[in-house]
Amino acid sequence: MKSDITKVTTHINPNEALIFERSQPGRVGYRLPPLDVDEQPISEIVPREFLRDDDLDGVPEVSEVDVIRHFVRMSTWNYSIDQGMYPLGSCTMKYNSRLNEKVARIPGFAALHPLTEAEDAQGALEVIHDLQEDLAEITGLAGVSLQPAAGAHGEMTGVMIIRAYIDARDGAEASAKRRTMLIPDSAHGTNPASAHLSGFSVKTIRSTTEGLTDLAHLRELCAGGDVAGLMLTNPNTLGLFETNIQEICRIVHDAGGLVYMDGANMNALVGVARPGDMGVDVIHLNLHKTFSTPHGGGGPGCGPCCCTKELEPFLPVPRIVKEAGQFKLDFNYPQSIGRVKAFFGNYGMMLRALAYIQTHGNDGLREATEAAVLNARYVANGLTSDYEKPFSAPPMHEVVFTDKRQTRKGVHTLDIAKRLIDYGFHPMTIYFPLIVQGAMLIEPTESVGRQELDQFIDAMRSIAREAVEDPDLVLNAPHSTRIGRLDEAAAARKPVLRWKPKQAAFAS
Amino acid sequence: MKSDITKVTTHINPNEALIFERSQPGRVGYRLPPLDVDEQPISEIVPREFLRDDDLDGVPEVSEVDVIRHFVRMSTWNYSIDQGMYPLGSCTMKYNSRLNEKVARIPGFAALHPLTEAEDAQGALEVIHDLQEDLAEITGLAGVSLQPAAGAHGEMTGVMIIRAYIDARDGAEASAKRRTMLIPDSAHGTNPASAHLSGFSVKTIRSTTEGLTDLAHLRELCAGGDVAGLMLTNPNTLGLFETNIQEICRIVHDAGGLVYMDGANMNALVGVARPGDMGVDVIHLNLHKTFSTPHGGGGPGCGPCCCTKELEPFLPVPRIVKEAGQFKLDFNYPQSIGRVKAFFGNYGMMLRALAYIQTHGNDGLREATEAAVLNARYVANGLTSDYEKPFSAPPMHEVVFTDKRQTRKGVHTLDIAKRLIDYGFHPMTIYFPLIVQGAMLIEPTESVGRQELDQFIDAMRSIAREAVEDPDLVLNAPHSTRIGRLDEAAAARKPVLRWKPKQAAFAS
Amino acid sequence: MRYIPNSPEERTEMLHQVGLNSAADLFDSIPEDLRLARNLNTTAALSEIELLAGFEQLAARNTGAKRTSFVGAGAYQHYIPTIVDHIISRSEFFTAYTPYQPEIAQGTLQTIFEFQTLVCQLTGMEVANASMYDGSTALAEAVLMAERVTKRSKVVACGAIHPEYLEVISTYVQHAGIELLHAPNHPETGQASDARELLDDKTAALVVQSPNFFGCIEDVAALAEKAHSVGALLIVAITESISLGLLKSPGASGADIVVAEGQSFGVPLSFGGPYVGLFATREKYARQIPGRLVGEAYDKEGRRGFVLTLATREQHIRREKATSNICTNEGLIALAATVYLETMGRRGLQEVAAQCAQKTAYAAKRIGELQGFSIPFTAPRFNEFVVRAPLAAKQLLSRLALERNITGGLALSRYYPDQPNEILVCVTEINSRAEIDALVEGLASQATM
């Protein structure tokens, strides 16, 4: 189905200086009620030597109108989900419901202090408890902690749990010999980084030419007896389901290790298959992906950690439990790895995720998964004629292509990505996973309609044509944005990480 | 002070079809709770012949995501106050406070039914009462009705009050001879239209070369004895204060007429001078101008009518009055012109306006007036060297220029306005008032900072230069927008006022 | 003042730049004795904290807002999808002016074009305008338009039109030389009686509301035929627009002008406003329509856009000869209605309407069975109906409110002092069965006191 490929045009767009360049002495954007207690000289409250002596020099002085215009103008420079398809592979950029935003702003939640006594926060604790139950059901893993603030935080939590479990199981000494974490070469960077944080050394597993975990290599690595565990993403970062997952878990378990699953790709599985049933011991979820809590330009996230009954005693404290109809904080888990974050984690995200789950309902959750996988399959289908698809297996929720054919004309993945911008699309994830040269990882999610998928396919095909007929057009893209490609190398060489008043700009 | 005149650049901007062109059978964007009463065959509730038989053919079927993207994309095609200066003369496009939006959405107001018994709506009625009192103080006119929905509605109300008053004063027969309403040639179109609605015939008063009401002509017209009143805008639509206002009122009063003031330009007077003190009998205010209730792309507005004690008995009913600390509806005004709108008027706008008044405070209201007039004076000062200023008197809150000098090169007001768009500004009001050939009416309001005023002045000057050096550049403007000038003549010749399915498009 | 960008210092500099010494000099053209020598006697400036606290306190005294309610009568509580408020809160929509410059106002213009189309589809008419103030003023404007179109001066209004709408018509037409006649309603059916004797060749229009003020669905087709038989127009007014999801469109029944209150389409009750008036008619009358119209247009490159059109009807060009004095209309509320209609969509509008009708039927049946209560009118109804109580309605309702925190309906005595015992009850998709049952119990308990 051919579509009209002009998803965008160009239009006037406001310029805006840094707020510090806009600041004018004497402008104010706030008003407080007058102080209603008798004022004392401040130095009688705080000794001079502890008082600020720079008069907050440099902090901007602007009016409320200035602030509104400043941010509204800058906002128009962003692409966002609300403007269309955002096919960042591995990021699951799905629709962020307004309803969930409203729920998170209900005063009874938004104004609740985290140290409120449990009996005065029963509703808030019930939300945590209910979400824990739902996530346990969805993952097939009974133990859940919502404390981690993002995926990587959940990884650290999960890996520390593995370590604590093995310490307990084998005793410190034997456990000390198990300090290897196996991670596929296709894994996300946070996996090895999190393993390292937990004091593990990383060994990399090769992927097969089919894009799956190399069982032979896995067996070989497990033979050493030093393996504490495996961190596997499933579907993996190539968008492929690890068909041998059961066998993989068996191998690791037989070697005395545990299986950690990176749940960033759960949007391919919710309601269809459960990690717990596959033999996975512990997993993290990204509520800011699969469960649609807004990405907010980089966060906040929420990375719940779910594990088997066996591992439950090691979860962070406090646990939120239900006893005789009352919800309470339970600190009494002597084997716990401890606390990974102050208070309860990113609570506002929990409210949104629970609203997402309840709005979809059990059938809707499965429906979303099916729609997401179908959309990816549809794109895969539409692009194979023009782009190199390195793996033949049918993709799940995302699909990887490469720039192999385009490179002949000197056009690379980065250029294709930048050119997509001219067609009105946010580019896909590029150069990840690292094992695929010139990778283009495309994840449409369920939130895109067929017409826009067709527009995307047409745009990609058109770029493939351009790469042959007019490579420079692609190499110099984007052509329609307010700024062109920025010199990132120069930026990193002499980094300017903050504004400074002109005169001072050279100092330091 | 010279500024960087590039307020904007161009950037990608989404295209978007009509929702009807996006609609796909089977898509849904809503969900209701299941029906919880036993369902009967609908035809047992409503006879077939009264039931819809077209299955709502043509009404769109889209998902919630489609709707969000549809409107977010379209919204990016608009210029708005939040993006910058919006110098539409006579429209007072000032900052719309977010605080006021929040106030209007407080459930205790937003969920209140207009037919709630007074004792159950005391808070809502108190708001009306307090706003009435504040507006009476600001205008110096004791009687206030908030019922009119906009300025023109307030005009109709005020003029009908004048008529009812004269009927009562002179008796039907004598009154029937007073059916002339005097209106300056510079007046806004709604003035004569409203006079006509009230059964008056309009006689036009000339303006002097200084841009003020021609007293001689006024006297002459008043001599006829048929004058019911005068509708005067002050400051007038040229941005000039009618210095002879007292004399003008005297003349009209002596001739047995009443003076109506169009309060659209009150942003020049609030806290500085009061129409009541000038001899004005009745006035309307535009809360959606002077008191910053949002313009919303064309409304809603609120056009309170304020009048002297003498005219109060003729105001619309119900009146909101305070008796023994209780607020009640008073219908008992036998001389009232009657009701001009169902319920109480645009209540949500009243909440916002009262919040505006209380946030500014009495000193802040005057400060806003001073800042607004100063900004206009500053622009007037900055443009006189390049544009024809038809009137020498110092302008109040807005200033009129003409295209006289530019027309020599064939560049007209419309072209200058369109070219301003390329510089990132919303054009000023053009070709109004009608008496000024090629009028450009500029009202910056108090909501613009000096830097942006300088940008505006520089942009206008630059256009003046372009008009000489490269007229075509101006004649073909805008060059940076997603669409160019539209053929309005063709649109009016064969109007297409609604979408129709392609095939049907030709039928009718 | 935090809303004013320029600081006092900056303003002083600017004053000097324009050759003035003080802010007072800005007002030299105002005669000395007219300048206010004192501060306004309004409150001193409040901070956000103080201001919000104040309004919250006032809101708390609106006890009516917290009750389960069965009041309609021209303003209806319906479910409003969350996205409506989010979209109308976009800066680009709510802080824009009337779209006078199409190159930078297509967002507003295209949404109005969609609004006009939706209004046509729902009413079954050919053209609709960009909105009127509300249903009542739209009806008054329709009457004035009928007079312009037919050049006739008599207008016949069926009895059961919203009383406040009738008052507004009277105000609008009082100086237009229009004679307004009222046709009584049929005492059993509650529908418009045969108005034939009032109709003649001087009649400009027959005006009917359906469902009417008492909730009765009128036989619009029959009335259209009567009106047309004397060459008059049929004007149909609708206060509950949700009924359009279920009931035959006025257009399909022969109406010439259709006006409606659009509040039911995603607009909060907000103590009576802002709402939005819908105005639709036949294509042949397009140039007689009051208010703004948006039409399709093309630029030199043939790109489609939208513009305000047929402006020669309007006050800023025609002045006293304009089709109306309206200028600012209800733009943002029309946008809200557009978002609502597109979100609910074809199936949602049908389901909402069906649920209203089903729940109302249930409520009417149960109340009708109550000892001492009766339902006077026999005509088919949508989501409102009149209940005749065994005691004074005002008294009954205030007890219901006090004892059960339910607003049981509207005491018709507010408009019809001669009907002290009658209550106008409205049921929408918002009212759960439990709420309806509570109302029924409440009524029963009052009767047996």
Next chain:
Amino acid sequence: MRYIPNSPEERTEMLHQVGLNSAADLFDSIPEDLRLARNLNTTAALSEIELLAGFEQLAARNTGAKRTSFVGAGAYQHYIPTIVDHIISRSEFFTAYTPYQPEIAQGTLQTIFEFQTLVCQLTGMEVANASMYDGSTALAEAVLMAERVTKRSKVVACGAIHPEYLEVISTYVQHAGIELLHAPNHPETGQASDARELLDDKTAALVVQSPNFFGCIEDVAALAEKAHSVGALLIVAITESISLGLLKSPGASGADIVVAEGQSFGVPLSFGGPYVGLFATREKYARQIPGRLVGEAYDKEGRRGFVLTLATREQHIRREKATSNICTNEGLIALAATVYLETMGRRGLQEVAAQCAQKTAYAAKRIGELQGFSIPFTAPRFNEFVVRAPLAAKQLLSRLALERNITGGLALSRYYPDQPNEILVCVTEINSRAEIDALVEGLASQATM
């Protein structure tokens, strides 16, 4: 499902287009026995009406949210300008991803650059990152960074650091071969004691919180000097960032790394999150910073823009050798803090801080005068202080809540079972004099029972 654009019909067509018969076929690569044969045992789909009603009911059971409160202890109630929520609710901000494509993400990038600058200005440091999860994890990362920078393995933490922060540090460092030592606080002053005996040439860092957990302002300069004298870094943690409006910046006092909880900057309490961690240090350590950094960059035409930079520190490039595993941070909350700081501005931040200090001084004075109550610590304070009560704090506080609907503070027994009678009281600009007086009366009445 209304969030899924494609209708079932469209999806069936698409399935056929990709050569499949049913949705089930999409999952062929999942072994049969792993596929869930049943529906998930989660709730059935809810409408907006039902869902909102459900959450409103839950919210109503959070009785603590409705009380006048004097609890701080790491999460503070401050006035939040209305515009903050409006701006972070802009689609362009809250539905955007991490700014990986600068050409279409300058809105996010420039705001982060402003955030980094503001954090530097307030902390008195030279570089700041784009945010950490919260104050507690930021502190843990600071400790790990100190170890990297100094290649030393001992860390000394002053006693009065937020107990939950200490727990988080312990969790983070438990596998990093870091020895964590605790220096007791001075019993009279409440400030850090002379930790000199714990500091030596193996010490990577001295960690102090100021104002500390008990509200006492620490002598940061003196501690910096001690740390530096053994070649260790001084890490300063701040839980109440509003204090930066009044108190000398850690940078000016010699801190090497400053971390803070930014919740006080326009972020709702929201039962503990999402908040935002601030992380700042010296320029020379820039390449050791965890998390994202935004820097200035230029395009071919020399136009200024902003990009994510120094990525070689990060996990997606360095993997296990990265400075941290953090990827997603707290972007939108950092934006909220940026809007807050720019709205309050230079003068607003000073006034808020001053009001907190003044009201706290007033409260401390009045409570200190109460029969039976005492204020154990003598050190200067900002907006928190410890009160020693004549009875068990938990009991006293629950009575206050019950009888006066006031949450009088935090019972320190939650963290220090050996301090049953101590209450940590926090007063901010939100607490009116009347509220403070009510607290004082409440306390008095409890003492005399």
